[in-house]
Amino acid sequence: MTSTPALHQNSAEQQELLHNIVDSLKDQEGALIPILQAAQDSLGFLSTESLKTISKLLNMPYSEISGVVSFYSYFTTMPRGRYTIRVCLGTACYVRGGKQLLEELKKILQIEVGETTEDKLFSLEVGRCFGACGLAPVLMINDEIHQRVKPTKLAALLAPYKSENDSEATDESPKISQEDAQ
Template sequence: MPDANMSVTCSCGTNENNETLFDKLDEILEEYKFKEGGLIPVLQIAQGLFGFLPEEALHHIATKMNKPYSEVAGVVGFYSYFSTQPRGNNVIRVCLGTACYVRGGKQVLDSLKKELHIDVGETTEDKVFSLEVARCFGACGLAPAIMINDDVHQRVKPTRIKQILAPYYKTEMEEA
């Protein structure tokens, strides 16, 4: 985990250029490069800086931490938290664990795909939403469930998808 005193904010959508982002990444790498288990915190912070983990950043991290690129890329590929593709400002995760699946999770996913015009792993053209699948949120008794960012929505009905997404569109419009 990143240091509690360090703020990790996404710079995606800002005008910060790559040089500035890599300068910030170098500061982080100086702090973590010799720490046991430092790779994951560095990747978390890098994803916060860039909004995702571009290949150029992965190579940079591997070089600065004196690790093979395959190790760095392997960690990124193993953990679903990490993304090598730009994500939307709101990440929707649909639970397809057993309880959610049996109680209509697949239909909820299909409704989201139709509403957003994207598939799992994709981001809407306007960069408002990204769609992912998860296995369990621990809300099995209130299935099916979805998470939008840190908000858990329970007993989701496919017919209510527009209603659930509306506040997130409204937030985007207010921030623009």
């Protein structure tokens, strides 16, 4: 997931986008989940309006679609921050201090898991293993994995994301060298 492009809610543009997604995918069997994934990837999150549109286009009850959305943790019905921080709490990261990382992040960002900071910059999530266990503990900021992170270095790790947002908003995540993270 790259940074959230949650613009144009309920606009004509969004309707057209959903139409295109549904049209291109609806013919495959079991199309609902791929459609929802594509919709969320383009819109950032699945609003009630988006789900209603999909429901109409697929001629499928809203309740059924909502049931699928609420079942899978990949889907979100709330707008996310510009950067989603996911702290890995897989077993390897857990025994190497993932929990302490999460606690520290909650303190720094002043939010709980699943919430977004007021400035809409960071959302905090928990991950279950990114497959980088050899480098535990790890956290992901959007698509970028940061390895062997220490709680004391978190503020320094986040600083470039904050400052980058202050100067100019671009879609590129700032590149951070490994040393910064350690």
